[in-house]
Amino acid sequence: MSKQKNKPFILIAESSVRQLLASFVYILILLLLTTVFTALNTRHEQDFRYDSKNHCIILPEYDPADPDNYYIDNRWVLIPNVTDKDIEDGKVTFDDIPNIPHADNVRISSLNGWNDPGPDAVWKNTRSNGPELISFGRGNRTLAMTYAISIDIGSGSAFHLGIPNINGSATVFCNGIKMGVLGDMSKKNSGFDVTSGYQSIPIYPDENGKAYIMIAVESDAGIYNPGLLSTPSLNNKTSDTKMIFVPAIWITSHFTLLVLIVIGGLMISRTFSRRGKLFLLILMLAGMIVYHLYDVRYLVVDSLARLVICYFIRVFLCVVLTQFIASLLPPETDRRHKRISTIHSLSVTVIGIVLIMILFFKRSLIGTTYPSLTTLIFSSVVCMSCVIKLMFLYYGDKNLSLGLFSTITMYFVFLSMQSENDFIYNIPLYSVYTAFALLLLLIYFLRRYVHQYRELKDTTDHLQYLVNEKTIHISEINRDLLNTNKKLMKNEEARKNVLSNVSHDLRTPITAIRGYAELLSSAGDNMSREQRNSYLTNIIRRSVQMERIVSDIVELTRMESSTNEFNFADISLAMLLDETYMLYETDLRETTKKIFLEIPEDDLLMVRADQKKLSRVFDNLISNSINYSGDDAVIKIRAWRSDPDKDISEQRIHITVTDNGIGIPPESINLIFDRFYRAANSGKNIKGTGLGLSIVKMIVDRHDAEISVESTLGAGTEFHIVMKPAY
Ligand code: ADP
DSSP, rough: OOOHHHHHHHHHHHHHHHHHHHHHHHHHHHHHHHHHHHHHBBBOOOOEETTTTTTEEOOOOOOOTTTOOOOOOHHHHEETTOOOHHHHHHHOOGGGGSSSSSOOOOOOOEEEEOOOTTTTTTSOOOTTTTTGGGGGSSSSOOEEEEEEEEEEETTTTTTEEEEOEEESEEEEETTTEEEEEEEOTTTTHHHHHHOSSEEEEOOOOOSSSSSEEEEEEOOOOTTTSEOOOOOOOOOOOOHHHHHHHHHHHHOOOOOOHHHHHHHHHHHHHOOOOOTHHHHHHHHHHHHHHHHHHHHTSSSOHHHHHHHHHHHHHHHHHHHHHHHHHHTTTOOTTOOHHHHHHHHHHHHHHHHHHHHHHHHHOOOOGGTTSSSSHHHHHHHHHHHHHHHHHHHSEEETTTTTHHHHHHHHHHHHHHHTTOEEEEEEEEOOEEEHHHHHHHHHHHHHHHHHHHHHHHHHHHHHHHHHHHHHHHHHHHHHHHHHHHHHHHHHHHHHHHHHHHHHHHHHHHHHHHHHHHHHHHHHHHGGGOOHHHHHHHHHHHHHHHHHHHHHHHHHHHHHHHHOOOSSTTTOOEEHHHHHHHHHHHHHHHTTTTTSOOOEEOOOOOOOEEEEHHHHHHHHHHHHHHHHHTSSSSSTTTEEEEEEETTTTSSSGGEEEEEEEEEEEEEEGGGGGGGGTTTTOOOOOTTSSSSSOOOOOHHHHHHHTTTEEEEEEEEEETTEEEEEEEOOOOO
């Protein structure tokens, strides 16, 4: 018993090991995806030459005839506390830079915005009351920074300066002229003059092909990660358009996939043991797509609102992931483990709600500096706990891999959500995972659907087969029932007929017997001896008649109701007829009646028959012939084999009983085999029950033989039986 129990466990364990291995491979695939996507899509710093004399950057490899994106990465000059107004009014120009506090060679970081001067940054011209590098960005004040750069792009061409990611507003100046403002802050916040989602600003170089670009950036007070979050790029209009359309197409395909999954999922959700998990999965994917929308700034909200929304979605996704994993819990899990699972998902949910409440009501607790860190820690703890839970509670279950795959994907998504990667096409890394997960899910649903369809089809085919079989069986039973019913009805009818005929036929002798008995009783001693004897003789005769009727009925009924009444054997018809003939010949010897037998001398006329029953047939036919013929009766019995030269199956044995008696009226010929039927000319003198020929017919039928009659009224009758020979 233990052996049998162990076997499936080992099988399940093996499949779980496979699932773990698959998860490991999945991690490798995601890592590969990350590497490939990052390598192909990250903005790489161009090799700009910095002209320190003119404070400008020369783009020697920039070819206006074949323009691609050029990313101005390092070497920005960072001047704190210079507003767009200062530049517009000419208070700060490129010429002033060497004399005012600034940092050289600043790198714009996607993580820290303008706060990251980079390892090469050099703080210059710091006065005692001037800003310290350390004081930028992380404090709770409104910062106004200016990035300044000069580039040599050749004269006569128009280019676009694009800054896809910005926390705040950026006013772009080229050669001292305000070219435009971009950013994502609404007016209500600090009165910034903004604007829209991703956009670019045209840059026109001066006659020497130089463009002196200054970007004055302002951000909301205390915002985490303020300023430019991605390297400004110089593009022509086409690549600029790409920046807008590629992410648009990307996100549209996300939505399409999600819609397909929702429809597909709903279609096959009947096959899910618990439908809730489908909705949780869809909720998770929808959350990731909404996050994507905000993150790439298709929807223009101010920095703070975006921060709040992204934080909210991250926490929300953690909670949904936990609930989703809980929904996959195998139903057969014991109660203790179920309780552990509930405690886990409940505590994650409660912590998630608390974190969101803190964000809304007491933001100072996590500050504006640490929401990313908070969600990073939270999501890491959640994912780790989910993996541990899966390993302990789901081991051996088929849902293990689905749970692991989901958790792994989500962890990659969470990790990549924390960083604002600097990508060419503005497609964040986590949305690549989202697309990958959507695609895998679609494949999973399709496979599941096909599998279910096949299973359903097999079951339907099997059911169809069973139904067909049962239908045949039922129709057979039905036919048998109908036959039985018919037989029963026939029997019932026969029984009724028999009863009425019997009562009628028995009434005559009974009435006669009673009459004689009453006469005997009333006459007493006054009756002569002869008379009394004659009455008594009549009573005896009637009794005998009654006895015969009763025995005939009994015999007929028995033959009808039972199939085992007959004992078939190979018998010689010639011998049987000879014996019967001998009996009658002896009986008739004293009378004027004659009986003849004509049978072949060299043929025993073997038939397969019940000897007793068959002899009853001939008895009946011969006694009828004697009864229904006058004193000069001549009865002939003949038997012969026809077609002796042919195959045995085609040969037949014939028996005829012929008399020269009263004959049967033509209208009665068809009725004489019916029970109790007696032809009109049979008269009262010839005693009979009308059952004899019924018995004959039944016996002949049961021998698979045929009986026919030919008769001429007043001239005689011939009964003809045709049987199959045994050999
Ligand atoms: P029963 O002889 O007792 O009346 P059967 O069933 O043997 O009953 O015969 C049915 C009827 O067929 C007879 O009443 C008679 O009218 C007719 N019948 C039978 N055999 C002959 C025969 N050899 N010659 C004339 N009529 C016959």
